Amino acid sequence: MIMDSVLFSPEDIEELQGRGIAVEEAEAQVHDIRSGFPYLSIIASASLERGIIRVEPDEQARYMDLWEEYLLSGGAHVYKMIPASGAASRMFKMLYNFLDAPYTKPEKPAEQYFFDHISSFAFYESLNEVCLRNNWKTIPKLIASEDYKAIVENLLLPKGLGYGAKPKGLLLFHKYKDYTRTAAEEHLVEGALYAKDRDGHVHLHFTVSPEHRRDFEALLSSVKTSYEEHYGVLYHIDFSEQLPSTDTLALHLDGSLFRKEDGRLLFRPGGHGALIRNLGALPSDIVFIKNIDNVVLDQHKSATVIYKKFLGGILIGVRRQIFSYLRQLDRGKPSHALLEEILSFMDSQLCITPPETLERDDLSLTTWIQAKLDRPIRVCGMVRNEGEPGGGPFIIREVDGSSSLQILESSQINMSDETQRAYFEAGSYFNPVDLVCAIQDYKGEPFDLTKYVNPRTAFVAHKSVGGEELLALELPGLWNGAMHDWNTLFVEVPLETFNPVKEVNDLLRGEHQSRS
Numbered sequence: 001m002i003m004d005s006v007l008f009s010p011e012d013i014e015e016l017q018g019r020g021i022a023v024e025e026a027e028a029q030v031h032d033i034r035s036g037f038p039y040l041s042i043i044a045s046a047s048l049e050r051g052i053i054r055v056e057p058d059e060q061a062r063y064m065d066l067w068e069e070y071l072l073s074g075g076a077h078v079y080k081m082i083p084a085s086g087a088a089s090r091m092f093k094m095l096y097n098f099l100d101a102p103y104t105k106p107e108k109p110a111e112q113y114f115f116d117h118i119s120s121f122a123f124y125e126s127l128n129e130v131c132l133r134n135n136w137k138t139i140p141k142l143i144a145s146e147d148y149k150a151i152v153e154n155l156l157l158p159k160g161l162g163y164g165a166k167p168k169g170l171l172l173f174h175k176y177k178d179y180t181r182t183a184a185e186e187h188l189v190e191g192a193l194y195a196k197d198r199d200g201h202v203h204l205h206f207t208v209s210p211e212h213r214r215d216f217e218a219l220l221s222s223v224k225t226s227y228e229e230h231y232g233v234l235y236h237i238d239f240s241e242q243l244p245s246t247d248t249l250a251l252h253l254d255g256s257l258f259r260k261e262d263g264r265l266l267f268r269p270g271g272h273g274a275l276i277r278n279l280g281a282l283p284s285d286i287v288f289i290k291n292i293d294n295v296v297l298d299q300h301k302s303a304t305v306i307y308k309k310f311l312g313g314i315l316i317g318v319r320r321q322i323f324s325y326l327r328q329l330d331r332g333k334p335s336h337a338l339l340e341e342i343l344s345f346m347d348s349q350l351c352i353t354p355p356e357t358l359e360r361d362d363l364s365l366t367t368w369i370q371a372k373l374d375r376p377i378r379v380c381g382m383v384r385n386e387g388e389p390g391g392g393p394f395i396i397r398e399v400d401g402s403s404s405l406q407i408l409e410s411s412q413i414n415m416s417d418e419t420q421r422a423y424f425e426a427g428s429y430f431n432p433v434d435l436v437c438a439i440q441d442y443k444g445e446p447f448d449l450t451k452y453v454n455p456r457t458a459f460v461a462h463k464s465v466g467g468e469e470l471l472a473l474e475l476p477g478l479w480n481g482a483m484h485d486w487n488t489l490f491v492e493v494p495l496e497t498f499n500p501v502k503e504v505n506d507l508l509r510g511e512h513q514s515r516s
Contacts, residue, residue, distance in 0.1 A: 007257070012265055019267070020245035029248055033460050033471050034255050039414040040457070043403055045427040046393035051351050051405060052382055052429060052490045055310070063313030064306070067194075070286075070316050076197040077285035082187050083272055083478070084169040084216070084292040085209040085242060091293075091504055092164050095152045105146055110505060115148060117508050122175040123161065127151070130160040167212050169292045170219060173507060176297070176514060183501075184216065185223055186295035192231035193301065194308040195288060203236045207278050210241050240281070246274030248473040250463070258470045266465065273458075273475035276482040280439065280449035286315065289435040289479070293501040296511040303496045307381065311436045314491055315379045318349060322373050322487065323442040329370055339365045346372065350487050355401025372402075376447045376486045380407065380479070381434030381493035385427060391480060392427040393490045405488040407431045407480050411459045429490070432498035435479060437486075449482075457481025 007027055008016065016026050046052050055063065070076055089096070094110050106112045118124060118139060128139050131154050135142060142151050154160030163171055169184035181189075184206065191202040208216050220237050228235055247267040250258040258266045279287060288308065296304065325342050328334060339362060346352040346369070358368055382393055391407045398404055414420045440446050457476040462469060476482045499511045506512070 015265060019247060020243070021247070026249060029473050030251065030257070032458065033249070033251050033473050037456055037459055039417075039420070040394075040406065040408060040412050041397040042408070042413065042420055042423040043395045043397050045423050046351075046382075046395055046405060046429060046490050048492070051393060051395050052492055053314075053349075054492045055314075060306075060310050063317060064309045066313035066316045067309045070312070071196065072198045074198055075285075077283070078195045078197060079203045079205050079282050079284040079287045080187065080191045080195050081205045081207070081279060081282065081287050081289050082169070082184075082292050083275060083289070084167055084184065084206045085212070086167060086292075087164075087209075088166055088168045088171055089164050091168065091501065092156055094503060094505070095156060096164070099149055099152055099156070105148060110503075113505055113508070115143065115151075118143075118151070120175075120508055120513060121504075122172040122180045122507070123155070123163070124175075125180075126172065127155055127161060130154045134159060166215075167209065167292070168501065169206065169208075170212070170215055173295065173501065174297050174512060174514070182219065183292050183295050184220060185227070187290075187292070188220070188223070188227050188235065188237075189231070189298065190290075190295070190301070190304065190308070191235070192227070192233045193305045194312070196231075196233050200233045201236060202233045203284065204238075205278075205282060206237070206239050207275050208239050208241060213239055213241065240278045242269055242274050243277060246270045246277070246475065248475065250465075250473075251471045253469055253471060255471075258465075266470070268463070268472050270473065270475035272478045273453075273480070273482040275478050276449050276453060279437070279478070280446070282439070285438065285440050286312070287437045287439060288312075289433065289437065291433045291500065294432070294434075294499055296499050297514055299515060300496075300499075300511045303494060307434075307493045307497050308436070311379050311381055311434070311491060311493070314489065315377060315436050315438055318379070318487075318489060319377055319438050321345065322377065326370065326373055326442045329366055334362070334366060336362055339369065342369050342373075349489065351395050351403055351405045352487075353403045355398075357401055373487065374441060376449060376452055376483070377438040377488075378479075378483055378486050379436050379489045379491060381432060381497065382429040382490045383432050383493055383495045383498050385430040386495065391431040391477075392424075393429050393431065394423065394427070404484075405490060406484065407477075409459075409477070409480060411461075412457060412480070429492070430498075431479065432493075432500075433479060434493060434497065437483075452483065452485035454481045454484035457484055 013023055016023060048054050098111050106115050131139050131142060134154055135150050139151055156164035170182055172180045173183045174181045191204050196202050206216060224235050248270045250266045250268055252258050260266050352372055354368060391409045394406055394408050395403055396406050413424050453476055459474050461472045461474050463472045501507055
């Protein structure tokens with residue numbers, strides 16, 4: 001690894017200051033990329049025996065009633081937050097590969113499947129129009145003349161629909177009898193169905209890229225009134241962008257600073273973990289978080305709505321209990337019996353156990369309990385793992401010797417350690433990014449969410465620019481290390497609530513296709 005005596009030039013420092021990045025922070029980023037990050041220590045995979053809650057159907061109704069009671073209380077402050085900044089280019093990887101292939105007709109099964117069912121996509125009519133405009137032929141005629149690549153070019157490139165460079169939220173996902181809907185519009189519908197307060201207000205917040213913000217604003221402004229009239233609600237839709245101060249530096253594989261052709265430093269977005277600041281800025285009490293592409297047609301929304309209300313009710317219930325305990329502790333001199341009751345609750349519900357080194361006198365226990373309970377709360381839906389890549393739920397040992405529930409990615413686990421790898425492989429649940437969060441304390445004050453991030457859960461990723469490999473720093477993920485020091489519950493939800501669109505042919509699955 002190259003070690004610099006002076007890392008940054010005066011021009012570098014000027015650029016860092018312009019982005020709002022302190023020189024000390026930039027130096028720390030370089031050090032972290034060079035040295036890497038420690039693995040987390042897993043105690044067990046979260047399971048129904050310990051770590052994941054399964055609620056029987058007759059109990060689900062009680063939690064849904066709790067949620068409705070909260071919405072109708074007059075004191076509800078709910079937001080639905082949708083991370084929507086990523087471009088859809090990965091969604092069309094198969095089609096980009098087809099454009100670059102030496103053959104002109106589809107040869108791979110996925111390619112053939114796309115063209116065989118092309119009329120079933122919600123964007124078909126729009127694509128047909130640009131094919132007529134640019135090639136003077138309809139899609140069927142282009143297929144008949146075996147000009148398949150012209151169709152793909154009209155779908156992906158700027159001369160056509162430009163879908164390859166647009167974010168998923170702006171793509172036509174679903175076709176109904178008389179209209180089509182983008183992914184972003186489906187979130188408007190969801191918000192009306194489970195996040196409407198007593199006065200009919202629905203608050204939605206989209207995190208978007210600066211270059212796409214105007215398009216999001218134009219789309220949602222144009223459709224807002226019609227959805228308000230249909231669902232009898234009043235939407236409040238706002239947007240935020242990932243702050244430049246959360247961008248991170250990149251290094252060459254030898255540890256030297258990666259620079260662009262003009263000699264300036266290369267900055268990369270720090271990942272969705274940077275959005276913890278956007279989340280913390282919301283003027284809200286409770287926030288649902290769900291990815292932009294995890295939406296379904298109206299006829300399949302019942303499970304989504306039921307389990308969103310269900311998770312919301314669980315959050316209200318556990319928050320009520322935590323707040324009650326904190327208020328009792330505030331009164332001073334709690335009984336030892338109360339402290340033991342709280343410890344039992346923390347162990348059974350939150351999988352938090354005190355370190356062996358903790359003194360067991362009442363004063364020490366009270367101080368430790370208050371520090372652990374007075375934190376943001378998240379309830380995370382978990383689905384059975386059926387081979388999906390990504391994070392899973394685990395119980396880990398913290399540095400102080402206590403335990404906690406965490407969502408971990410494989411990169412955070414020491415796979416060379418047989419015991420740790422066994423815990424990872426034993427995991428039977430998957431994180432579908434289905435969260436509901438409480439971000440105000442028991443006194444009604446907003447938490448400073450940046451204080452609950454574990455900076456040692458960032459990781460170094462191998463990326464490339466212009467064909468050259470680099471080392472990039474990914475900030476602690478939004479639902480991973482950025483929420484490390486939150487109080488957490490994992491709750492089992494059915495797989496039918498998880499319907500992401502990772503690649504274009506996913507839109508041909510049943511939950512994205514109208515029965516009609």
